[in-house]
Amino acid sequence: MHFDFQAIGRALPFLMDGLAFTFELTAVACIGGLILGTGMAIIRQLQVPVASRLVSVYVTLMRCIPLILVLFWFFFLVPLILGYLSATGRPIPLGPKTTAFVTFTMFEAAYYAEIVRSGFKAIHKGQYEGAKALGLSTTTMYASVIIPQVLSATAPIIVTQTIILFQDTALVYVLSLNDFLGIAARIAQRDGKLVEFYTFVAIVYFILCSVGSELAERLRRKAPTTVRRVKSFRVLGLPLP
Amino acid sequence: MSFLFEQTTDGNTYFSWLMSGLLWTLFLWVVSGVAAFVIGLTVGSFRTAPSLILQVIGRCYVQVFRNIPLIVQAFLWYFVFPEIVPASFGNYIKSVPPPWASFIPAVIALSLYTGSRVAEQIRAGIKALPDGQLKAAHALGMSTLQSYWLLLIPQALRITLPTLTSEALGLLKNTSVALTIGLLELTAQAQQINEFTFKTFGAFGSATIIYLVTALAVYQVAAFVERIVEIPGTGKTASRG
Numbered sequence: 001m002h003f004d005f006q007a008i009g010r011a012l013p014f015l016m017d018g019l020a021f022t023f024e025l026t027a028v029a030c031i032g033g034l035i036l037g038t039g040m041a042i043i044r045q046l047q048v049p050v051a052s053r054l055v056s057v058y059v060t061l062m063r064c065i066p067l068i069l070v071l072f073w074f075f076f077l078v079p080l081i082l083g084y085l086s087a088t089g090r091p092i093p094l095g096p097k098t099t100a101f102v103t104f105t106m107f108e109a110a111y112y113a114e115i116v117r118s119g120f121k122a123i124h125k126g127q128y129e130g131a132k133a134l135g136l137s138t139t140t141m142y143a144s145v146i147i148p149q150v151l152s153a154t155a156p157i158i159v160t161q162t163i164i165l166f167q168d169t170a171l172v173y174v175l176s177l178n179d180f181l182g183i184a185a186r187i188a189q190r191d192g193k194l195v196e197f198y199t200f201v202a203i204v205y206f207i208l209c210s211v212g213s214e215l216a217e218r219l220r221r222k223a224p225t226t227v228r229r230v231k232s233f234r235v236l237g238l239p240l241p
Numbered sequence: 242m243s244f245l246f247e248q249t250t251d252g253n254t255y256f257s258w259l260m261s262g263l264l265w266t267l268f269l270w271v272v273s274g275v276a277a278f279v280i281g282l283t284v285g286s287f288r289t290a291p292s293l294i295l296q297v298i299g300r301c302y303v304q305v306f307r308n309i310p311l312i313v314q315a316f317l318w319y320f321v322f323p324e325i326v327p328a329s330f331g332n333y334i335k336s337v338p339p340p341w342a343s344f345i346p347a348v349i350a351l352s353l354y355t356g357s358r359v360a361e362q363i364r365a366g367i368k369a370l371p372d373g374q375l376k377a378a379h380a381l382g383m384s385t386l387q388s389y390w391l392l393l394i395p396q397a398l399r400i401t402l403p404t405l406t407s408e409a410l411g412l413l414k415n416t417s418v419a420l421t422i423g424l425l426e427l428t429a430q431a432q433q434i435n436e437f438t439f440k441t442f443g444a445f446g447s448a449t450i451i452y453l454v455t456a457l458a459v460y461q462v463a464a465f466v467e468r469i470v471e472i473p474g475t476g477k478t479a480s481r482g
Contacts (some may be wrong), residue, residue, distance in 0.1 A: 026362070029417060058337045061449075061453070063410075064410070064415040064429055064452055064453050064456040064457075065414065065448075065449050065452045065453065066416075066417035066418075066452065067414070067417075068413070068417045068418070068420065069417060069428045069431070069445065069448060069449065072428070072431070072432055072435075072445055073445050073449075076435065076441045076445070077441055077442065077445070080441065102276050107339050114350035138343050167309075167311070168310070170310040170312045171312055171418070171421075172367070173312060173421060174420075174421060180313065181310070181313060181316075185316075194321060195320070195321050195324045195325060198313065198317055198320055199317070199321060201313055201316075202309050202313050202314070202317055205308065205309050205310055205313055206308045206309050209307075209308035209309070210304060210308050213304075213307070213308060213377065220413075
């Protein structure tokens, strides 16, 4: 077996572009998903009528179907829905790139929502009662008392979930996007160098994810702050029957 | 949904396409599930074993297979593996007929990836047991292998059952990655029906419902098993967390 490393060297600028897109997608989905997910968790925590039910159905649905299927849903269906809502009634194509950003944000939101919710449960009741007793409004209570503690308690799981997200972004391959894997696959097929490129992709992912896992492990070992750490949560578990 | 029973180009109905997809999905799920369970048990025990060498092997295994995205692992087994083994074996792999040529690499990738995740759960389960158990077993004259097989693993399994259920449901969703190496499983069939009929909602809706029903069924079975094998005195209220 003869490895042609120069092929990778030549393609390096393109591969870096792909990797940049992978990071961009991860960052957008992580931040957007955390914001949306926290919102969903608060809706469920406050048991807002109707909305709380809807969020619960949404979260269960997202966690029961494969990400690739969700990508297809958004790719084919969102343009139809947007078209239906717009004045002309014609489908509005989103393009694979926008689809990827929207899908990953929405998909991750469901997972982050469950993580944040497990954090709400881990926080001592006295914190809620104390905030109430001080006369804080619900908004202030969540924004300044509860959420900061939740984020600190769930930090290791959030990092772990973000590593999974980072790995999952490789699935945009099914939309033929130019992420790290997508670009590598394209160049590999053009040059007939599948072995070199896929091995290289695997090694790069391995290094990046190992660094991430190490970070999560450090966070986990660090002495807990004011609240006990949430150790694990049932990512795919459903509400008990 | 009546289009599902219309005749397709190959003389079947679209419904039969979906069912064939479901069968491949389930087949893939069961085979890689069993394999991942065996791998997870072994590697998880290695990670807690008294022998340093076994610990290192276990750690390396988990590091490698957990930190490379599943789709990349599938590509490695499908595209790269036949190229790097001796030519005669490589040619034999390439001569395997279609569904199996995708199915076998998919099983290998899914079992190794899921195995690393199961291993971590098993390790956590064994670690959750008091130290004294292994020592007591040794004092009773059991070998380390016997104490793991007869004492530690059965208890660890009971503790980790809820997270193992999550893993099983995760694996069910991950089987869709097999479509990227050409296996016509459920998601791929839905996508194909969408391309043939343009009934986007019906095609993806059917697949979504099938995934949802399967996941709920698995979940009910798991909840039932959890109740049966529960360690007395550690009921739902005691073991939630």
